[in-house]
Amino acid sequence: MKDTQVKSGSAEYVAEAIELAIHEHRLIPGMKLGEDELSEVYGVSRTIIRAALQSLSHNRLIELKRNRGAFVAQPSVAEAIEVFEARSLLEPRTARSAAERMTEQDILSLQNHIDAEHTAIDNGESGRALYLSGLFHIEIARIADQKTIAAFITQLISRSSLIIALYWERRAALCESHAHHALIEAFRNQDGDQAEELMKSHLIDLLTSLDLRSRKSAPSSLHEALKS
Amino acid sequence: MKDTQVKSGSAEYVAEAIELAIHEHRLIPGMKLGEDELSEVYGVSRTIIRAALQSLSHNRLIELKRNRGAFVAQPSVAEAIEVFEARSLLEPRTARSAAERMTEQDILSLQNHIDAEHTAIDNGESGRALYLSGLFHIEIARIADQKTIAAFITQLISRSSLIIALYWERRAALCESHAHHALIEAFRNQDGDQAEELMKSHLIDLLTSLDLRSRKSAPSSLHEALKS
DNA sequence: GTGATCTAAATTGTATACAATATTGTGATT
DNA sequence: AATCACAATATTGTATACAATTTAGATCAC
Known part of the structure; x- marks a missing residue:
């Protein structure tokens, strides 16, 4: 490291x-x-x-x-919706697969991600917390042992990060943590059905927590600000 | 041209x-x-x-x-399976979406693809026929108006082409044509349920028609042939 | 002062030159 | 004759030089 x-x-x-x-x-x-x-x-x-x-x-x-x-x-609103639709097709089923092959080690790894996320939040590093929250999803895809799908999800989560930068309303990603905790619980029980369902609603929650009517962050430089 | x-x-x-x-x-x-x-x-x-x-x-x-x-x-067997699993997650639902927004024009476009495919088959251009058969799937994704998912499907179909080159058993893509015809029928009726179901079984058919136990085509050069 | 036009600067697009690495061929040694 | 070591060749990796395009600024007309 x-x-x-x-x-x-x-x-x-x-x-x-x-x-x-x-x-x-x-x-x-x-x-x-x-x-x-x-x-x-x-x-x-x-x-x-x-x-x-x-x-x-x-x-x-x-x-x-x-x-x-x-x-x-700068993903458009349409693109933001597309990204979450794609995630909704891929991630719930992937969470199910992951649940079914989940080992003790995997659960520890996921727990570590969540802990790190909490630490970042406590330290006020909201950017890093968001990043770690994305890693949690990617880790699930890795556990499902589907490299191809994992690659797609990785890209979608990267793009989600941009979407959140543009359209996120309430920045304190606390609600997220709850969803991730619930997912871990399902994984512990190797409950594929529940994992799939939890991931599905987690993604819906994420999308609906966006304010797709107005962009948040101002463009980078003054110059850009005046131009667009 | x-x-x-x-x-x-x-x-x-x-x-x-x-x-x-x-x-x-x-x-x-x-x-x-x-x-x-x-x-x-x-x-x-x-x-x-x-x-x-x-x-x-x-x-x-x-x-x-x-x-x-x-x-x-040279996709491995594991990768081949992964690609078709990813397609199974993305394409059936996309076919449903496409069916629901299908216009007369779209149907004509799809019909053109099939016609071109038949022409290629009649002329013995099996490579080109296979290519056009892939375009049929991509066109469906385009019609569904999901650019993000369409991009993923496009990549998966490209990779499927390699997989077919390596593992395809019966080269005459006639059975495919039938599946595509059935899909068009569902599209004509704007029957999302059936489109989804047909696509799902079409993909299963494709995967099961592969011989995943032995690679087909010989490597390019003599050198490669002796090395692998 | 506003706007258009031209010139100069800055930035990206492409080609080429050089460095690093891998491959091949040769020959010595056993 | 087979194998190893080393030299020669070929191929890829990286940096730089030059061309093309865009952007910024200045000048001029109105």
């Missing part, structure tokens, strides 16, 4: 760093990601930056506008 | 060209895709080729091995 040796470099590393920044809402929808700028920050050439941006673009975390550059994505 | 004006260039174009070649089974699982080679074929620099390969890699159509190069992907 330590990085004394600067093994940075590689486009992968850069992409993950940017992705984390987006998840923790340090990078805000609409922000311009200049290539030279990133190149300096990470100490690699634009070639690497470009590869990273392409990867992020493919996951819909940023938008690549030809000859204009890269911008943190 | 003609390319008098060489508007090629752009990584997108190259990626689509390679993807088509994979879909039509002109490029076979395991084949090496050398950068210089592709660079010559498409008359662009390796920079462009590299971007295209990265994109294809993200869709799991090729595998990028560090310092080794790009190879047409």
Whole structure:
């Protein structure tokens, strides 16, 4: 877990760093990601930056506008709904599969995620808490041992993070924690039916807790603010 | 359909060209895709080729091995099953949505796809027929007006094409056509229930028609053949 | 002062050059 | 003859240079 040796470099590393920044809402929808700028920050050439941006673009975390550059994505209301519809197709059934193959170790892992989430909330790191809350969902997909579906869910949760940045109303993700606790309970009992049902309503709760009528966060820079 | 004006260039174009070649089974699982080679074929620099390969890699159509190069992907049996499980989660419900919003125009479009598929079969272009059969599924996702899910399905169908190349037993895709006809009938009646059910069993049929115990096609080169 | 037009700067798109790594071929040694 | 070591070759990884495009600023007309 330590990085004394600067093994940075590689486009992968850069992409993950940017992705984390987006998840923790340090990078805000609409922000311009200049290539030279990133190149300096990470100490690699634009070639690497470009590869990273392409990867992020493919996951819909940023938008690549030809000859204009890269911008943190700003999902529309329609896209927000689409993302949660896709999650509703994938995650409940995945939660069921996970429940059926759940081991003691898996439950501990999930519990750790929740604990870390609580710690972050207590420390006022709401961005990090949100990120960890996403990891909880991804961990479930991993446990279900469905790499393909897990990859889709991972992307959807990344995009959900952007959606939450734009449309979230009440920021204290406390209600979430409750849902996650209930899920763990179902997992403990290896109750697939209940896990599926809980995940289904959890996702509905999430979607309905969004205010899809007005965007929240102001664009990044003053410049952007005045333009859009 | 003609390319008098060489508007090629752009990584997108190259990626689509390679993807088509994979879909039509002109490029076979395991084949090496050398950068210089592709660079010559498409008359662009390796920079462009590299971007295209990265994109294809993200869709799991090729595998990028560090310092080794790009190879047409060879989905394992486990991956094949995963892909069809993911399709089973996404496509039946999508077929239902499509049925409910289906217009006259949409039905004509789907009918065109089937006709083209038949033409290809009659001309012995089994590769192209398979490709068109995939487009039929993608068209349904488009009609359902769910871009996010459609993107996932598109990737899954691409990967299915590789899976079929590796594990398909009876190549005459006639049984498929029947399933597609039945689906169109359900669409005509805007019968969501039936569309969902038909798609579900269609996917099961597809999976069970694979022979997952032995790989079919021989690897590209003699070299590869002796190595794996 | 407002708006349009042109010029200069900055940014992205592409190609090429160089470095690092893997592959292949050759030859020495057993 | 087979195997290992090393050199030569080929291929990929990364950085940089140049071209194309967009953006910003200044100038001019109204």
